[in-house]
Amino acid sequence: MLDRLTQTLDFNAAALLLRSERARILAANMANADTPHYKARDFDFRQALQNATAATAAVPAPAARTHPAHLPLASQAGSRTAALQYRIPAQPALDGNSVDLDLERAAFADNAVRYEAGLRFINGQIRTLTLAINGQGQ
Amino acid sequence: MSLFKVFDVSGSAVSAQSQRLNVVASNLANADSVAGPDGKPYRARQVVFQAQPLDGEAAGVRVAQIVEDDAAPRRIHDPSHPLADANGYVTMSNVNVVEEMVNMISASRSYQTSIEVMNTAKTLLQKTLQLGA
Numbered sequence: 001m002l003d004r005l006t007q008t009l010d011f012n013a014a015a016l017l018l019r020s021e022r023a024r025i026l027a028a029n030m031a032n033a034d035t036p037h038y039k040a041r042d043f044d045f046r047q048a049l050q051n052a053t054a055a056t057a058a059v060p061a062p063a064a065r066t067h068p069a070h071l072p073l074a075s076q077a078g079s080r081t082a083a084l085q086y087r088i089p090a091q092p093a094l095d096g097n098s099v100d101l102d103l104e105r106a107a108f109a110d111n112a113v114r115y116e117a118g119l120r121f122i123n124g125q126i127r128t129l130t131l132a133i134n135g136q137g138q
Numbered sequence: 139m140s141l142f143k144v145f146d147v148s149g150s151a152v153s154a155q156s157q158r159l160n161v162v163a164s165n166l167a168n169a170d171s172v173a174g175p176d177g178k179p180y181r182a183r184q185v186v187f188q189a190q191p192l193d194g195e196a197a198g199v200r201v202a203q204i205v206e207d208d209a210a211p212r213r214i215h216d217p218s219h220p221l222a223d224a225n226g227y228v229t230m231s232n233v234n235v236v237e238e239m240v241n242m243i244s245a246s247r248s249y250q251t252s253i254e255v256m257n258t259a260k261t262l263l264q265k266t267l268q269l270g271a
Contacts, residue, residue, distance in 0.1 A: 024140040031151030031199045035187040112258045126270040
C-alpha cells in the first residue's frame with residue numbers, strides 16, 4: 001500500500017535519473033571539446049524515458065537475482081539505460097572531433113532547466129501528499 | 139547518481155586544460171630564448187589530449203603526451219650576438235607566438251566551460267538535497 005503512495009513520484013524520479021545521466025554525457029562531450037578524434041555522444045531522451053517507465057511500471061517489487069541460475073524477470077529485462085548515439089556534426093573538423101561546443105552548452109543548459117523542473121514536480125507532489133496526510137487544518 | 143560523475147568528467151577537463159595552459163606559458167616564455175640548457179634552441183611543446191573512459195561510456199580527458207614541435211628553428215641575422223654562428227646567424231626557438239596565443243585563448247575558454255558545468259551540477263545537486271523540504 002505504501003508503494004502506491006509514492007508511485008506517483010516514480011515517473012519524475014525516472015526522468016530525473018535520465019536527466020542526470022544526460023548531464024554526465026554532455027559534460028563528457030564538453031570535456032573532450034579539444035580531443036582529436038572524439039565523437040560527441042547523446043541519447044534520445046523520449047525513447048530512454050519510455051524504456052525506463054515501461055521497465056518500472058512492470059515491476060511489482062524489485063526482485064534481485066541472487067543466483068546465476070535464476071531466470072531474469074521480464075520486467076528486469078526491460079532496459080533502464082539509454083542507448084548512446086553519435087551526434088552528426090554540422091561542420092566536420094580537421095582533427096576528427098565532432099563536438100560543437102555551442103550546441104553542447106545549449107543542450108546542457110536545457111537539460112539543467114528540465115532537471116530542475118523535474119525537481120519542482122516532485123516537490124509539488126510531496127507537498128500535495130503531506131497536505132493530504134496532515135489535512136487542511138494542519 | 140550520475141551528477142556526481144560530472145565532477146569527475148569536468149574535473150579531468152579542468153586539469154588537462156590547465157596543463158595545456160602551463161605548456162603554453164612555457165612556450166611563450168621561451169619564445170625569444172636562443173639556447174636551452176643543452177645548448178640547443180628551445181622547441182615548442184604541445185599537449186596531446188586523449189579521451190579517458192571513466193567507468194562506463196562517459197569519458198573524461200587526459201593529457202596523453204607532450205610532443206615537441208619539429209618545425210625548423212627561427213634564424214635571425216645578428217653578427218654581434220655572442221651566440222651567433224660563423225655566418226652571423228643566431229638560432230632561436232621555433233615557438234609560433236600567434237599559435238600559442240590562440241592555444242591560450244582556447245584553453246582558457248574550455249577551462250571556463252568546465253567550471254560552469256561543475257557549478258551547474260553543484261546547484262542541481264544542492265536542490266536535489268533539499269527535495270521535499
